[in-house]
Amino acid sequence: MPYRHAHWYILSLFPLAAVAFWPTYLGQFGTAPWELHAHGxxxxxxxxxxxxxxxxxxxxxxxxxxTVGPAVLALFPLFMAGGAGIFFGMxxxxxxxxPFQAMWAPELAWFDFVGVAMVAYFVFMGLKHRRSVRLHSGYLxxxxxxxxxxxxxxxxxIPLGIRGPEDFDRLHVGFQATNVxxxxxAFLIAFRQRKDGRPFVLAGAATILSSILFEVPGHTPGWERIYASLAPLPSEPFILLAGIAGVGIAAAGWFAGKRPSLGGALPA
Structure with missing residues (x-):
């Protein structure tokens, strides 16, 4: 079976996430906006x-x-809706x-766009190929x-010495180094999987694309104006649409992966 130790690698992300999100979320859990709770x-x-x-x-x-597998059909739409909420909250x-959002939110939005598109495609493909162990596990x-x-x-x-808003400009190199x-x-995992590494090749390519979009159009005044114009819009319709899109994507992948029907006319 491929990715034999994947569950341990995934579980190792939780202590890292706790440290990463302590200043902006976990450390002020009781007063955090609802969209952070939903996304988290x-x-x-x-x-x-x-x-x-x-x-x-x-x-x-x-x-x-x-038995647990179909939970994707319910959880993925909620994940999409939570992502839309965090986008409008930002x-x-x-x-x-x-301070943080004023400096970086328009640029980071492009990470979100690419990331959401990547996850949506991978969920569709993972469900479509659920009868192929390597493709199913790789995409998901x-x-x-x-x-x-x-x-x-x-x-x-932490290594960049970010102690407050006055240091937030240093995060530029941190964000881009992170994407590299x-x-x-992703490319290393793909290399180790050889011919079955396509999902991680795509993940690596998408990560590079998000870095490019972070710079252009992320830094442009025109995009910053467009992004600011989103703030007055009500988020609820977009959250609902994201959830509906999640239902459609998951359902399409699920039905695409069903066994072909054995009914119908037999060849002569």
Whole structure:
């Protein structure tokens, strides 16, 4: 079976995420905006589902693996909706002049765009190829690549000596170095999987693309104006649309992966 120790690698992300998100979320949990709770909960549940499914299949728990599998159909739309909420929450704080968002939110939005598109495609492909062990596991595990830049990017503030808003400008090199590192990790996994490494090749390429878009158009005044114009819009319709899109993507992948019908006319 491929990716034999994937569940341990995924579980190792939780202590890293706790350190990374302590200053901006966990350390002020009681007063954090609702969209942070929604995104944190759905992202956590997604990683736990990946870890659980990796563990069950590698420990002979095939029945449990098959029973838990359809949870993707419910969890992925919630993950999409939570991502939309965090996007509009960032835009609100950008317009309000919050120090971190005022400096980096428009640029980081491009990481979100690429990451969401990547995860959506990988979920579709993972469900479509669920009868091919290597493709199914590869595409779904590769969704975790999209969650690495937010974690490692924030952790880069430790070696960069980020102590407050006056140091936030140093995060530019941290964010870009993080994407180089994450792309390298994805390409290394792809190399080790040889002909079955396509999901991680795509994940690495998507990470590089997000770095390019971070710079252009991320830094342009025109994009900053467009991004600021999103703040007054009500987020609820977009959150609902993201959830509906998640339902459609997951359902399309699920039905695309069904066994071909044996009915119909037999050839002469």
């Amino acid at each position: 909960l759905t992202a956590t549940a997604w990683l736990l589902l990946l870890a659980l499914q990796s563990w069950t299949i590698h420990h002979g728990q095939r029945a449990t693996h098959r 835009a609100d704080r950008y317009a309000a002049g919050a 595990l590769a969704t975790a690549i999209a969650l690495l830049p937010p974690i490692i990017g924030r952790l880069s503030g 590192l994450v792309a390298a990790i």
